[in-house]
Every structure is written in structure tokens, then in C-alpha cells.
Amino acid sequence: MTALLSLQRISKRFRGLVAVDGVGFEVRQGEIFAVIGPNGAGKTTLFNMIAGALKPDQGSIIFDGRPIHGLSPDVVCRRGIARTFQLVRPFPALSVEDNVVVGALLRRHGVGEARQRAQALLRRFDLFDRRHRPASALTLPDRKRLEVVRALATEPKLLLLDEVVAGLRPTEVDRLVAVLRELNRDSGLTILMIEHVMRAVMALAARVLVLDHGTAIAEGTPDDVVRDPAVVQSYLGAEAV
Amino acid sequence: MSAISLARVAGGASRRIFVLLALLLAVLLAAPWIANDYLLTVLIVILYSAFTGQAWNIMMGFAGQLSLGHALYAGLGAYVSAVLFVDFGIGPWIGFLAAVPVAAAAGAIIGFLAFRFGVAGVYFAILTIAFAEFARIGFDHIAAVDASAGLFLPVRQVAHNDLWHLRGDPTMFYYVILAATVAAFILCRLLLESRIGYFWRAIREDEEAARAAGVATFRYKMVAVMISAGLTSFAGVFYAFFYNNLFPEQVFNIGRSIEMILGPVIGGIGTLFGPILGAFVLTGLAESLNAAMAAFGLDMPGAKQVFYGVCLLVVIVALPQGVWPPLARRLGLAKDKP
Structure with missing residues (x-):
């Protein structure tokens, strides 16, 4: 290796x-x-x-x-290299899904394509059913996962x-x-x-x-x-x- | 199953928005046949404010950069197009094409200085005021634009409206500013829902987190300032040809900048409808107040400013997000579920 x-x-x-x-x-x-x-x-x-x-x-x-x-x-x-922050920093007023879309747009130019990628990741991290909520409304564990998902979205x-x-x-x-x-x-x-x-x-x-x-x-x-x-x-x- | 019903709700909301917009546009298109000259002038002022509010909203509402000096961009647009017209006989549409790069360049200079050297928040706002003030004082001493004596556009009576040279009656100006407002609305919507719109909102929400997610924040903030400035310059072109006189003391005045931000603040910063709704609410109420006072034979200079202050106070206390977001929820037009 x-x-x-x-x-x-x-x-x-x-x-x-x-x-x-x-x-x-x-x-x-x-x-x-x-x-x-x-x-x-x-x-x-x-x-x-x-x-x-x-x-x-x-x-x-x-x-x-x-x-x-x-x-x-x-x-x-x-x-x-993608990172998370120790004190989580989601984009508070954006929806959970849009938070991840921002990350996914780094390597994709189409918003629709980025949204698909975001939804797949949100499913994997059990956040899919909360995807329309503003990130500020999530509990701390959910926000921590969202932070990981957003980082992963940048591939x-x-x-x-x-x-x-x-x-x-x-x-x-x-x-x-x-x-x-x-x-x-x-x-x-x-x-x-x-x-x-x-x-x-x-x-x-x-x-x-x-x-x-x-x-x-x-x-x-x-x-x-x-x-x-x-x-x-x-x-x-x-x-x- | 739930995805399908969600999609239907969202579809319903956007259909209702579409119907509402179509109705509003129909009323506005028909207005010159119904409204008298006074009302038409008020509508022009409202749409002017809706237009500049939308342009300002791109910077503050979308990308989170507070500009308190947008009079600079309108003023540059006004002077560039007016000088081209008065001294070279070049029409306002070509003048607009010249004004956009000038205003965008001014925005780029301010943006570069601020974003490159980490001037943010209130300090950025102060920088924008400073540049507008430089322009106000500078233009007051530029002989080529008749300095503080003011620049006057030749007014001639035309048999019929000359759209190419923007010479004509208020109805023509009304349709021009209506078209500009609609165009700005479409542009804002396209921008907000594009890749760049997502990056702007990420920057607005948390710049450091945006950068960690790979957003080239400097570049996208620069784009926001330049688009906002370029768009605002059209308002200046319109102003010059509508009022036919330009005084640095007026067009670059900080009061002009503040007026531009009142609409979006009242209507809802960062929303697509906020600046338009805010313009109607604010100017509509202020003019009603004027009319009411005139009817009662009251003459109080400054009453409008006091009224603006009261409106701001009420909105900040009662509806900190502006009038539009709660109204949208009430009308069932909000797309995002709580």
C-alpha cells in the first residue's frame, strides 16, 4: 500500500x-x-x-x-480531501438535501444530477425522510451525520x-x-x-x-x-x- | 407513496404561484388603461424599487454580502448613458451596454479589495458606502458632467413614443420598467436555482463551511457583486431618461442606497418575491399616506421618511424574515415543509 x-x-x-x-x-x-x-x-x-x-x-x-x-x-x-468540523457547521437555513447538493455540485454541474447523488447519500445515512427540513431543525446526531454526508458528496x-x-x-x-x-x-x-x-x-x-x-x-x-x-x-x- | 404526494403538493404550490404571477402580470399589463397619470407614476416608482431591490438582493439575499452603496451602480449607469446621449447622441440601450461593464467593474474593484483582504460584514458595508461617497464627491467636481450644476438631458416633444431613445409618455416608461422587473425576476430565479445559486447560499450561510465543501468563495462573491452591480446600472439608465436630470448629490446619495434595500428588507431578504412585494407595500403605503395627507390639507415634509422608519420597525419586530415568507405559508405557496 x-x-x-x-x-x-x-x-x-x-x-x-x-x-x-x-x-x-x-x-x-x-x-x-x-x-x-x-x-x-x-x-x-x-x-x-x-x-x-x-x-x-x-x-x-x-x-x-x-x-x-x-x-x-x-x-x-x-x-x-473533504472534512467535517468538530463543532458542526451545516448551512442552517438550507434544507438538509440542499446542504448535500452544495457538496455534490463540486464535481457535477447539473443541479438535478447533484440532487440525485445527494439523495442516494441521504438514504445511506438515514436522513432521507428529513431531507426537506432546514438543517437547523435537526438534532445534534443528525447534524453530525449531515456533516459527514455533505463532505462525502464532494467525492x-x-x-x-x-x-x-x-x-x-x-x-x-x-x-x-x-x-x-x-x-x-x-x-x-x-x-x-x-x-x-x-x-x-x-x-x-x-x-x-x-x-x-x-x-x-x-x-x-x-x-x-x-x-x-x-x-x-x-x-x-x-x-x- | 409519500414521495408522490409530496411531489403533488409541491406541484400544487408552484402551479398556484404560477397562476398568481400570471394574474399579477395581467393586472400590471392592463394598469395604464385603468390608472390615471398620478397612479401610473406611483406604479413606475414601485416597479423601479422592485427592480433595484431584486438587483441588491442578489448580493445580500443570495450571497450574503451587505451593500449599502448600491446608489453607486445606479449612478454610474445614469451618468454613462446620459453622457453618451448628451455628448455623442448615443441612445440609452447602447448606453446600457456601456454602463453594465462600468458598473460591474466598479463592483469588481470594491469586491476585490474587500474579499481579497478579508473585509467582511459591517466593514464591507462601510466600504460600499465609502465608494458611493467617493463617487458623489468626485462627480460633484467633474466638469465634463457639469459637476454639481447637474447634467440635463434634452427634452423634446415627440409625436409618438420613441422606445429606442426612451423619449415618450409615462406609459412607455411604465412598460419599460415593468419589462425590466419581469426580466430581473426571471434572471434571479434562474440564478438562484442554478449551481451558482447554491454556492451563493452556502456562502451566505457559512463561508468557512462553504469553502471546506470546495466552493471557491472569492470567485462566487465576485460574480455576485458584478451581476448585482451590472443589473443595478439599468435602473440608473432608466432614471436618467425618465427624470432627465442628474445631480451627483442626488443620484449617489446614501439615501438612494438605503431606499433600495428597504423593499427587500420589508418583503423578505433572500426570497424571489420579497423585493417586489416590499416595493408594493412600502411605496404603496407611503403614497397612500401622501394622498391622505393631501386630502386633509396636511403638508409635512419628511413624513415619508418617518413612515419608512415606522414600517421598518414594525417589520423587524413582528416579521423579522419579512412579509413574504409568512404570507407564502398562509397562501400555501411555500415549497419547503417545516
């Missing part, structure tokens, strides 16, 4: 604070890769640099063989999920996990996720990177990582083992 995304010694400072410090890793084509770590570890900063929302101070990000660091978010999205090669199951009930977590695994298996979608909910990480990720204070402290399979003493110390806590 080749690397779809490769980060080389990425750093980002905010004034004096080093948010991300020389982090490097590779996400292989077709795998599900998770980044975990305590609050303030630099996970979202890392994400924002990959998605183009922030420019790294140092280092390079190679996606699909081409550097993408410093490109604007819309260009990064057109290259094939990404790599999907960035920022704490997409946080705040969901365990049954909802399992449902979303199942759909994501299905997408990964059926269409070979590569997924890079930031996640706090270990239940989802353990169920989905092939490999995990652990961040703490902006540096990578461990990398490996989920089973290896949760046994790593440094990880237990900094993040999971003794009772998690």
Missing part, C-alpha cells in the same frame, strides 16, 4: 505556544487512520493544516503525490473526520461506525479521524497516532497503542487499561 497522505515534520506555532511540533506520519491508501490525544494536544490544528484552514510554519504535506500545504481550503477540497479520496461521534449515544456511535466501515470497505475511501471516543477508534482504525503537547508520542495498531505506557500515562489514564 502506498501513502495517500504524508506529513513531514509539520509544525505550527500560535505566538509563543507550539501547537504542533514536528509531527510526521503517513496515511496509506484505503486505510482508516486515527489521531488521538488529550484536549489541547494539537489534533484540530493538525487537521486544519491538512484541510488548508491553517498554513504550517514548517514541514510539508503531500497528498496524492503533490504538495498541498499552503493551499486554500476549497482547493484542497477539489484535490480530494473525496480522503475523508477527515473531526470528533464525529463525540456526543452521540453508544447505539448511534455503532451505527455511524458501521456506515463508515462499509464506505471504507466498499469504495476504498481513506479516512483520517480525530477521535476521543475509544469505542469508535478501536472499532474502526487500522493504525493510531497519539499526540500529546503537539508531539507524536506513539504510533501503531490500536491494541499496541493502548498498551503503550506513555500513552496510558498521558491520555488514557490507568483505569482505561
Whole structure:
């Protein structure tokens, strides 16, 4: 398997604070890769640099063989990376369906065609019957799914999920996990996720990177990582083992 | 099953809208035979306001960019066409073709400065005011357009209406502005339901999320400003040939910009019917007030402005989305279900 995304010694400072410090890793084509770590570890900063929302101070990000660091978010999205936001950001006054149509229009010029694509995705994520409601009227779990659907509508090669199951009930977590695994298996979608909910990480990720204070402290399979003493110390806590 | 019934409801709503529109258009087409000169002039003012409101709505209602300086684009349209007519004998339709790129370029300059350097929200609005003010003060000192003394179009009596040179009676002007309003409505509808309309609304709702979904926000905001500005310039051309005199102090006045946004605000920002409904409600009521006061022998300058203020206040408090959205629901014309 080749690397779809490769980060080389990425750093980002905010004034004096080093948010991300020389982090490097590779996400292989077709795998599900998770980044975990305590609050303030630099996970979202890392994400924002990959998605183009922030420019790294140092280092390079190679996606699909081409550097993408410093490109604007819309260009990064057109290259094939779609993201969700930790605090969900649907277009509130637009209908659920129109939210997804916006994403689908990235690679389709006809609105009708984009609508068909949107409806197929909404069916798959159990949002079809709510498609005419304004996005602002959805519950948080539904809005989280809508965020994923809108990102998927842009037909990404790599999907960035920022704490997409946080705040969901365990049954909802399992449902979303199942759909994501299905997408990964059926269409070979590569997924890079930031996640706090270990239940989802353990169920989905092939490999995990652990961040703490902006540096990578461990990398490996989920089973290896949760046994790593440094990880237990900094993040999971003794009772998690 | 439910999909079929939904489709029928939606079909019913659009059929009702179509019937309503056809009725309204029939009444407006017949108006010159029924209305006296005064009423016809009021209707011209209403349609003018409906037209400019629609043009402004493309920027604010569709793409979420608040312009408080749209008088600039109308003013440029007025001056470009008037100068071409007075100094070179070129008719208003050719003048309009020249005015569109000038107004669109002005919009592009403002848009570029704002969007390139992250000037957004109220600061963007202030920038639009500033440019309209530059134009007002600038044109006041341009000798070629007779500066503050004003530019006058030659008025000649014509035996019959000359549509090509826009010389004629109010009935002709009425049909011209009616046609322009209908054309603007069709254009707005096409834009709103096209790819670009979806991107605009995404930008309006959440620009960062739009960009994350791959929308090239800079480009589509630029397109919105340029279309809106170009469309508004026609209102200026009409103004010049209808009133036959142009004073920078008047055409570029911030009051003109504010008047343009009142209709859509009252009717419903971002909706297709809002600007038109708002124009009828606002100008219709204001003129009724005028007529009523005249009947009672009252003469209060500024009463119209006070009345506009009261209307705005009532709408903002009672109907923050404007008059159209609740009215559409009441009439069963709303397409989206709650």
C-alpha cells in the first residue's frame, strides 16, 4: 500500500505556544487512520493544516503525490480531501438535501444530477425522510451525520473526520461506525479521524497516532497503542487499561 | 407513496404561484388603461424599487454580502448613458451596454479589495458606502458632467413614443420598467436555482463551511457583486431618461442606497418575491399616506421618511424574515415543509 497522505515534520506555532511540533506520519491508501490525544494536544490544528484552514510554519504535506500545504481550503477540497468540523457547521437555513447538493455540485454541474447523488447519500445515512427540513431543525446526531454526508458528496479520496461521534449515544456511535466501515470497505475511501471516543477508534482504525503537547508520542495498531505506557500515562489514564 | 404526494403538493404550490404571477402580470399589463397619470407614476416608482431591490438582493439575499452603496451602480449607469446621449447622441440601450461593464467593474474593484483582504460584514458595508461617497464627491467636481450644476438631458416633444431613445409618455416608461422587473425576476430565479445559486447560499450561510465543501468563495462573491452591480446600472439608465436630470448629490446619495434595500428588507431578504412585494407595500403605503395627507390639507415634509422608519420597525419586530415568507405559508405557496 502506498501513502495517500504524508506529513513531514509539520509544525505550527500560535505566538509563543507550539501547537504542533514536528509531527510526521503517513496515511496509506484505503486505510482508516486515527489521531488521538488529550484536549489541547494539537489534533484540530493538525487537521486544519491538512484541510488548508491553517498554513504550517514548517514541514510539508503531500497528498496524492503533490504538495498541498499552503493551499486554500476549497482547493484542497477539489484535490480530494473533504472534512467535517468538530463543532458542526451545516448551512442552517438550507434544507438538509440542499446542504448535500452544495457538496455534490463540486464535481457535477447539473443541479438535478447533484440532487440525485445527494439523495442516494441521504438514504445511506438515514436522513432521507428529513431531507426537506432546514438543517437547523435537526438534532445534534443528525447534524453530525449531515456533516459527514455533505463532505462525502464532494467525492473525496480522503475523508477527515473531526470528533464525529463525540456526543452521540453508544447505539448511534455503532451505527455511524458501521456506515463508515462499509464506505471504507466498499469504495476504498481513506479516512483520517480525530477521535476521543475509544469505542469508535478501536472499532474502526487500522493504525493510531497519539499526540500529546503537539508531539507524536506513539504510533501503531490500536491494541499496541493502548498498551503503550506513555500513552496510558498521558491520555488514557490507568483505569482505561 | 409519500414521495408522490409530496411531489403533488409541491406541484400544487408552484402551479398556484404560477397562476398568481400570471394574474399579477395581467393586472400590471392592463394598469395604464385603468390608472390615471398620478397612479401610473406611483406604479413606475414601485416597479423601479422592485427592480433595484431584486438587483441588491442578489448580493445580500443570495450571497450574503451587505451593500449599502448600491446608489453607486445606479449612478454610474445614469451618468454613462446620459453622457453618451448628451455628448455623442448615443441612445440609452447602447448606453446600457456601456454602463453594465462600468458598473460591474466598479463592483469588481470594491469586491476585490474587500474579499481579497478579508473585509467582511459591517466593514464591507462601510466600504460600499465609502465608494458611493467617493463617487458623489468626485462627480460633484467633474466638469465634463457639469459637476454639481447637474447634467440635463434634452427634452423634446415627440409625436409618438420613441422606445429606442426612451423619449415618450409615462406609459412607455411604465412598460419599460415593468419589462425590466419581469426580466430581473426571471434572471434571479434562474440564478438562484442554478449551481451558482447554491454556492451563493452556502456562502451566505457559512463561508468557512462553504469553502471546506470546495466552493471557491472569492470567485462566487465576485460574480455576485458584478451581476448585482451590472443589473443595478439599468435602473440608473432608466432614471436618467425618465427624470432627465442628474445631480451627483442626488443620484449617489446614501439615501438612494438605503431606499433600495428597504423593499427587500420589508418583503423578505433572500426570497424571489420579497423585493417586489416590499416595493408594493412600502411605496404603496407611503403614497397612500401622501394622498391622505393631501386630502386633509396636511403638508409635512419628511413624513415619508418617518413612515419608512415606522414600517421598518414594525417589520423587524413582528416579521423579522419579512412579509413574504409568512404570507407564502398562509397562501400555501411555500415549497419547503417545516
